[in-house]
Amino acid sequence: MTPIYDVIVVGGGPGGATAAYFLGEAGLRVLVLEKETLPRYKACGGGLSAHMLKQFPFSFDPVIESRINAISYALGEHTITVPLPDRSVCVVMRDRFDAHILAHARAEIQQGVTVAKVRETSDHVVVETREGDVFRGRYLIGADGANSVVARSVGLRRGKIMAAAIEAEVPLPPAVLQRFANRLLFIFDEIQPGYLWIFSKSDHLSVGIGALHPKPGELQSTLKRVMTRYGISLEDVHFHGHPIPIYTGRELIASSRTLLVGDAAGLADPLSGEGIRLAIKSGRLAAEAIIAGHPDQYPAMVHRQIGICHAFGLGLAWVFYRFPRICLALGARNPFTTYAFVNLLADRVDYPQAMLWIFGSLPLYLLIESLASLVGILGGSRRRHQLQSAIYSTLGVKANRMDGFIPKPWFVRSHPLRR
Numbered sequence: 492m493t494p495i496y497d498v499i500v501v502g503g504g505p506g507g508a509t510a511a512y513f514l515g516e517a518g519l520r521v522l523v524l525e526k527e528t529l530p531r532y533k534a535c536g537g538g539l540s541a542h543m544l545k546q547f548p549f550s551f552d553p554v555i556e557s558r559i560n561a562i563s564y565a566l567g568e569h570t571i572t573v574p575l576p577d578r579s580v581c582v583v584m585r586d587r588f589d590a591h592i593l594a595h596a597r598a599e600i601q602q603g604v605t606v607a608k609v610r611e612t613s614d615h616v617v618v619e620t621r622e623g624d625v626f627r628g629r630y631l632i633g634a635d636g637a638n639s640v641v642a643r644s645v646g647l648r649r650g651k652i653m654a655a656a657i658e659a660e661v662p663l664p665p666a667v668l669q670r671f672a673n674r675l676l677f678i679f680d681e682i683q684p685g686y687l688w689i690f691s692k693s694d695h696l697s698v699g700i701g702a703l704h705p706k707p708g709e710l711q712s713t714l715k716r717v718m719t720r721y722g723i724s725l726e727d728v729h730f731h732g733h734p735i736p737i738y739t740g741r742e743l744i745a746s747s748r749t750l751l752v753g754d755a756a757g758l759a760d761p762l763s764g765e766g767i768r769l770a771i772k773s774g775r776l777a778a779e780a781i782i783a784g785h786p787d788q789y790p791a792m793v794h795r796q797i798g799i800c801h802a803f804g805l806g807l808a809w810v811f812y813r814f815p816r817i818c819l820a821l822g823a824r825n826p827f828t829t830y831a832f833v834n835l836l837a838d839r840v841d842y843p844q845a846m847l848w849i850f851g852s853l854p855l856y857l858l859i860e861s862l863a864s865l866v867g868i869l870g871g872s873r874r875r876h877q878l879q880s881a882i883y884s885t886l887g888v889k890a891n892r893m894d895g896f897i898p899k900p901w902f903v904r905s906h907p908l909r910r
């Protein structure tokens with residue numbers, strides 16, 4: 492039987508929506524099958540680089556919840572706050588964000604349709620749904636997330652490793668929201684390996700926790716315990732759980748007619764678990780490989796543009812989660828690190844380049860901070876801050892909000908984020 496569609500995309504998250512968008516722009520006949528009714532909730536902090544969105548020729552302003560101007564890292568009693576380059580990071584609610592991309596795709600979208608099984612023949616793919624429909628396409632893009640039915644059906648991603656995460660959307664009084672406004676807060680060393688987060692949205696906070704192999708109940712109890720320190724009660728709040736696939740680089744992500752993207756391909760960042768960028772990037776790569784008539788080259792494209800980078804990210808994650816204090820003391824306090832991570836998030840540099848930037852900048856950072864400390868001892872803290880700001884802004888980065896490096900305690904003692 493002749494396939495009706497050039498490409499069937501299973502899943503309408505950022506991976507599937509991006510693939511559908513670029514395939515549709517190239518004039519291909521595309522069908523998107525999504526099991527939920529859109530817009531649908533997805534447990535996700537929704538933090539992403541604004542730069543990543545520039546590849547789409549339409550505005551995301553209607554679905555941006557807030558623009559982030561600072562990142563805070565908390566460890567025990569101490570917090571570091573790092574100002575961000577203006578408007579470089581934003582947060583979204585995934586229901587509206589995903590639906591927004593899909594609304595721009597020239598594709599047929601069928602919602603409330605759950606794919607149950609797929610099979611490949613020599614010249615097409617057959618997609619069977621739980622509702623009893625059967626669709627045929629020349630190619631299939633599996634964008635159905637961490638528990639991908641598509642991957643299972645065609646025998647891909649057999650050895651996958653999953654982290655677990657839970658999140659809650661918490662409405663709070665304006666005074667509490669104001670404390671966290673336009674900021675991402677990451678909290679380390681409360682669960683290993685993993686972290687907690689508080690992201691500010693327009694009218695509430697998204698709070699969550701993710702970890703590799705947590706004990707039963709550990710995520711929820713840790714999240715509740717830590718959030719009370721910040722004046723956030725989670726007693727009557729609903730938690731949403733979702734796995735985050737950890738990239739190992741060893742799983743197959745494509746067969747002759749099926750290409751996996753995003754979480755279905757296990758492409759979330761191994762250090763942070765951020766995955767919207769990688770879903771968009773792989774969705775676009777899959778579309779480009781099909782448009783170019785070389786879907787067989789997709790795994791190599793992913794390996795080159797994501798896999799090699801993730802391998803370094805895995806190494807960095809290994810070091811970071813074993814020695815979070817040292818890494819935060821040397822890394823988070825160094826404004827060049829934030830600069831490197833903002834560029835990583837924006838997909839302008841990869842992990843090897845970011846690591847080169849972080850480690851390469853270390854001597855310069857230590858020199859500037861030692862000099863600033865000396866000026867502080869001789870001329871007072873105002874002079875020291877002036878010097879730091881002047882040097883860092885000459886070098887194109889913003890100084891972080893804390894005191895000099897060597898003679899000071901590791902972190903600022905008290906912080907306005909805590910109650």
Ligand SMILES: Cc1cc2nc3c(=O)[nH]c(=O)nc-3n(C[C@H](O)[C@H](O)[C@H](O)COP(=O)(O)OP(=O)(O)OC[C@H]3O[C@@H](n4cnc5c(N)ncnc54)[C@H](O)[C@@H]3O)c2cc1C
Binds near residue numbers: 538
């Ligand atoms: C708690 C949490 C917080 C996170 N925070 C961030 C963050 O702040 N920033 C960031 O970048 N990343 C974050 N991530 C990761 C990010 O959410 C994922 O990497 C991203 O959603 C992957 O996109 P995707 O399109 O591959 O899959 P998904 O977004 O999971 O989309 C898959 C789609 O497929 C549909 N589907 C599933 N099965 C079927 C089926 N059988 N038939 C039809 N449709 C199906 C689903 O309904 C869904 O719409 C977070 C993850 C979690 C769990």
